[in-house]
Structures are given as structure tokens and as C-alpha cells.
Amino acid sequence: MPMDWSSDEGTLCSSNGRTGTTKPVPHCHDWRAIAEETASKRFYDDCALDGRVAKLKTGGKRPDFKQLIDHHVTHKQTTPYPYIKDYQSFDVSIDEDSVIEFYIFKEEEIELYVVCALYTYNEHSTVSLQYNTTQNEELPFHPKSRNAIILCMADDEFTERFVDQKLGFRTHKTHTPTWQMKFSRVEHRIWKFHEELYASSVSKNCCFRYEPCMRYTNEKGFGAKIVSNVLIKKNKMIPGLGGQLFFIHDNDIKAGVNDFSVFTRSCSLKQFVYLGLAAYINHDCESNAVFSSIGEPSYVQIKSVKQILPGEEITVFYGRGYFGDNNAQCECMTCENNMKGFFSKKVDTVDTMAVDDLPTITVNDPPETVNVPASTETKEESETDDDSYTDTDVSSSDENEVHKKTDDEGSIQSTGSSDVDSPYKYHCSNCDLSFKYNCWKDTMREHERLHLGGPKHKCEHCYKQFGDKRNMNMHIKLIHQGSMVKCQKCDKMYSGKRQLRYHDNRVHSKIKPFECNICAERFPVPCMLSVHRLKMDHKE
Numbered sequence: 026m027p028m029d030w031s032s033d034e035g036t037l038c039s040s041n042g043r044t045g046t047t048k049p050v051p052h053c054h055d056w057r058a059i060a061e062e063t064a065s066k067r068f069y070d071d072c073a074l075d076g077r078v079a080k081l082k083t084g085g086k087r088p089d090f091k092q093l094i095d096h097h098v099t100h101k102q103t104t105p106y107p108y109i110k111d112y113q114s115f116d117v118s119i120d121e122d123s124v125i126e127f128y129i130f131k132e133e134e135i136e137l138y139v140v141c142a143l144y145t146y147n148e149h150s151t152v153s154l155q156y157n158t159t160q161n162e163e164l165p166f167h168p169k170s171r172n173a174i175i176l177c178m179a180d181d182e183f184t185e186r187f188v189d190q191k192l193g194f195r196t197h198k199t200h201t202p203t204w205q206m207k208f209s210r211v212e213h214r215i216w217k218f219h220e221e222l223y224a225s226s227v228s229k230n231c232c233f234r235y236e237p238c239m240r241y242t243n244e245k246g247f248g249a250k251i252v253s254n255v256l257i258k259k260n261k262m263i264p265g266l267g268g269q270l271f272f273i274h275d276n277d278i279k280a281g282v283n284d285f286s287v288f289t290r291s292c293s294l295k296q297f298v299y300l301g302l303a304a305y306i307n308h309d310c311e312s313n314a315v316f317s318s319i320g321e322p323s324y325v326q327i328k329s330v331k332q333i334l335p336g337e338e339i340t341v342f343y344g345r346g347y348f349g350d351n352n353a354q355c356e357c358m359t360c361e362n363n364m365k366g367f368f369s370k371k372v373d374t375v376d377t378m379a380v381d382d383l384p385t386i387t388v389n390d391p392p393e394t395v396n397v398p399a400s401t402e403t404k405e406e407s408e409t410d411d412d413s414y415t416d417t418d419v420s421s422s423d424e425n426e427v428h429k430k431t432d433d434e435g436s437i438q439s440t441g442s443s444d445v446d447s448p449y450k451y452h453c454s455n456c457d458l459s460f461k462y463n464c465w466k467d468t469m470r471e472h473e474r475l476h477l478g479g480p481k482h483k484c485e486h487c488y489k490q491f492g493d494k495r496n497m498n499m500h501i502k503l504i505h506q507g508s509m510v511k512c513q514k515c516d517k518m519y520s521g522k523r524q525l526r527y528h529d530n531r532v533h534s535k536i537k538p539f540e541c542n543i544c545a546e547r548f549p550v551p552c553m554l555s556v557h558r559l560k561m562d563h564k565e
């Protein structure tokens with residue numbers, strides 16, 4: 026109901042008659058100043074519930090506002106508050122021995138109750154504004170999203186200052202405008218805490234680092250990931266790696282804009298925005314870490330569930346349905362290796378999408394931990410096709426560093442060619458890198474070129490470097506120019522003619538040009554043949 030208090034004279038009503046003086050009801054835009062002034066005078070020091078101020082010693086607990094208001098309503102024999110639902114899930118952090126007051130301005134004629142402001146007093150009587158739930162306060166977001174909005178504003182500012190500076194490109198942003206609002210003590214703490222989190226994440230001693238990540242389609246080449254700097258043992262909290270979590274109202278979630286780190290609690294189905302360093306952690310279906318909230322419910326930390334090696338990406342499991350039903354759109358490395366999720370239906374676009382990851386060193390862990398770039402090129406295809414593209418892109422400095430580190434420190438072992446059963450049979454002659462399938466030999470060739478110190482082609486649009494100019498051009502075409510080819514039969518988009526042809530073989534023409542030379546079984550795309558060879562042990 027629209028309300029203009031400036032034109033009305035109203036009554037601040039008292040249940041016990043002690044403070045029933047008539048006062049002009051403030052203009053709704055002035056409520057903040059007036060309520061604050063009233064509060065600062067501690068006008069109602071000895072009142073319990075008197076119609077204007079409800080006062081409650083919290084003893085450090087979150088007050089039950091609904092009960093408080095219900096009590097007030099019963100006591101006053103008046104109609105229920107129209108905004109009562111706004112109180113059911115207030116999330117107010119309260120210090121030990123705080124006193125909470127809430128102010129109720131009542132306009133009797135129209136029986137409209139508006140809870141104007143909520144204050145906390147600490148033991149020194151400092152007043153801070155917590156919430157405003159007036160109906161016609163011109164808030165640009167739902168009042169219950171306030172903490173989340175402050176978090177978003179802080180995140181946009183500090184990611185730009187700390188992470189973007191480090192990586193040299195603009196990473197995720199919630200695009201929340203910086204609303205001018207007076208912060209409460211608690212809100213100020215949210216802001217400061219966030220700043221400190223980010224500041225410590227770029228300090229020398231930090232045990233993890235940010236790295237660019239171009240793996241995920243919807244990030245269009247401007248994603249980031251968190252990589253460990255040290256060996257992290259299993260079941261350890263990762264120091265400093267966490268984020269803040271606050272409830273956000275549905276109306277304030279904008280799909281594709283600020284929803285990249287929104288989680289739903291399974292028990293309450295409420296949505297929370299989770300931001301901070303940990304919001305740069307990507308999902309993997311067999312993650313090496315988990316979310317862990319111990320203590321402060323609004324600060325969620327990250328705990329390892331496997332041993333994490335220096336140089337290894339830290340990943341968490343977002344949930345079973347985060348990337349569509351059964352994570353059918355998941356593009357994680359595990360899905361890629363197992364041809365599940367996003368890769369289950371799109372075998373023919375695998376090499377388009379797996380453009381990011383450097384092949385990492387195979388370790389003495391199970392071979393699944395190895396990131397293998399999934400170029401699917403075979404002998405039949407490689408010489409002729411202009412679209413052949415093996416994205417062994419190399420931020421060469423990084424990669425060589427990893428090699429050096431592993432040699433020097435001996436903390437990472439080579440796969441060892443003695444491991445007869447390992448599927449990683451194709452070894453680089455200069456370092457410990459191993460490849461799973463022979464069909465990735467182009468990737469390997471590219472990689473080996475690095476050891477020769479061959480020319481490095483740097484993409485002018487991003488940080489990536491390539492041993493082969495052709496690959497760089499293809500990368501530019503794919504990632505920066507977005508030039509894809511379209512299937513005329515079903516409108517699906519592919520990175521090149523070859524991928525389109527594989528798609529057509531598999532889905533439309535149903536032809537199988539790739540034959541196993543051992544058992545003569547035929548396949549529509551070469552990587553299916555490679556998998557078959559590996560599974561059946563039908564070596565070439």
C-alpha cells in the first residue's frame with residue numbers, strides 16, 4: 026500500500042499509556058534518521074513492549090521476531106502485521122549481551138504497521154542500523170538479501186583489486202551496483218572480512234594461487250581456478266581458502282549475471298550466494314576437496330578429501346544437479362575422462378571444449394588424476410584436415426616450472442614405463458608427462474616441441490602461448506572470434522568442419538568410417554575407436 030507520511034499526522038502508540046504523546050509521523054524517507062536519533066537517546070530504556078519499542082536481551086542468541094511480534098499483537102489486540110513474514114528468517118548476527126530493539130510506527134486510521142528499523146546495542150550502547158522492512162522504502166533489492174548484496178558489492182570490488190590484477194583479465198563479477206547505504210557494524214564486518222580474505226590470498230605465504238582457466242564453455246575463456254602451491258594432506262582444512270555465504274532472495278538472483286555461485290540448501294531449499302576465494306574453485310565429480318562449515322555459519326571453508334599435490338587444481342563437488350539433471354552438462358576432467366556429463370553426448374566436440382588444461386604430470390596416484398588433453402585426431406585425419414587442432418596450449422613457463430619442480434623436489438613421481446597396466450602408455454622422452462591414447466600423439470608432439478625451445482606463439486587476446494602457430498590461430502578462431510560451424514540438420518554448433526563431420530557420422534548419416542584393425546568393429550568417430558582399442562586391448 027503506498028504511503029506518504031509527510032501529509033499525515035499520526036500517533037506513536039503506547040500500550041501502557043506511559044508514552045502516548047502524539048508526534049508527527051515521520052516522512053518515510055526520513056525514517057532512518059529519525060529512528061536512529063530516537064535509538065541513540067535510548068529513550069525507552071526501561072520499557073518492555075510498549076507499542077513503539079520491543080526490546081529484548083538476546084544473550085547472544087538470535088531473537089525470534091515472529092514470536093515477539095505475535096506477542097505484541099496479542100497484547101495489543103490489534104490486527105496482525107502485514108509484514109510479519111519478513112521476520113521469519115531474519116539472519117542477524119548478534120554479539121553476546123546485545124540488546125535488540127525494533128521500532129514500530131503505527132498509523133492507526135488505516136491499521137498499517139510498519140517495522141521501521143532494527144537496532145543492536147552492544148555493551149557500550151553504540152547503535153547500528155540492521156534492517157529496514159518498510160513496505161515502501163525504495164530498496165533496490167529485497168531486504169532479506171541485504172547481507173548478500175553487500176557481499177556481492179564487496180566481491181566485485183575486491184576481485185577486481187586482488188584477483189584481476191594478478192591474472193590480468195576481468196574475472197567473475199556479480200555486477201551489483203554500489204548502493205549508497207549506511208552499513209551496520211555487522212555489515213561493515215562482512216565487508217572488511219572479505220577484503221582481508223582477498224588480501225591474504227595474494228600474499229607470498231598463501232598456500233594456493235589463482236590461475237586462468239579456459240575449460241568451461243560458458244566462461245568464454247575468462248574463467249579462473251585455484252591451484253595448490255604446496256602438498257596438502259588428506260582431510261585438512263586448507264588455510265585461508267573459504268568464502269562468505271548469505272541468503273539471497275529469488276528476485277535478486279539474475280540468471281547468467283550473478284548466479285555463478287548460488288547454492289541451495291537441501292533442507293530448507295533456500296538460496297545462498299557464496300563468494301570469496303572459494304568461489305574460484307571449480308567443480309569436479311571426483312573432487313579433491315569439500316565445503317566445510319565449522320563454527321561461523323556464514324563462513325564456509327574448504328577441506329581436502331584427498332592428498333593434493335603442488336600444482337594440482339583444487340576442486341569441490343557442487344552437488345548432483347548443479348549442472349543440469351545428474352550433472353549432464355558437467356565439463357569436469359573426471360567427466361571428460363569417463364565420457365560422462367557434457368562429454369557423454371558430444372564425443373565429437375571433446376577437443377573443442379577441452380581447450381584449457383595443460384597436461385599435468387602423471388603421479389603415483391591412480392591414473393584418473395592425470396589431466397589428459399582430449400584431442401581426438403587419428404592418423405587418418407591428421408595430414409589433410411585444415412581444422413585439425415590440438416590444443417596443447419602451453420603457458421610454457423608454468424609447465425616447465427612444474428617439470429623442474431618435480432625433478433628437483435622428487436615429490437611427484439613419474440608414471441614409470443614399468444607400470445604395465447597403466448593406460449598412460451605414451452611418454453614424453455624429455456619429462457614425466459604421459460598420454461593415455463596414441464591418438465593424442467599430436468598433442469604430445471606439440472608438447473615435445475616445448476622441450477626443444479621452439480618458437481612460442483602468444484595469443485594477442487589472452488595469456489596463452491602455443492608451440493604451433495596453426496593451433497594458436499585455431500584457438501583465436503574458437504575462443505576469441507567465436508567462429509563456429511553449424512550443422513544444417515540440427516543447428517548444433519561445432520568448432521570446425523572435422524567436428525561437424527564426426528557429429529554427422531554419429532547422429533545423422535550413421536556412418537562408421539573408423540575400423541579396428543584387429544576385430545574390424547567400426548566407429549563413427551576416431552576417439553570411440555581409440556577407447557575401444559584401449560578397452561579391448563586391441564593395439565594398433
Ligand SMILES: C[S@@+](CC[C@H](N)C(=O)[O-])C[C@H]1O[C@@H](n2cnc3c(N)ncnc32)[C@H](O)[C@@H]1O
Pocket residue numbers: 196197238241242243244247248249250284285286303304305306307308309348354355356357
Ligand atoms: C563458482 S564458479 C567457479 C570458478 C569459475 N571458473 C570462475 O572463474 O568464476 C562456478 C562457475 O565455474 C564454471 N564451472 C566450474 N566447474 C564446472 C564444471 N565442472 N562444468 C562446467 N562449468 C563449470 C561454471 O561456469 C560455473 O558457473
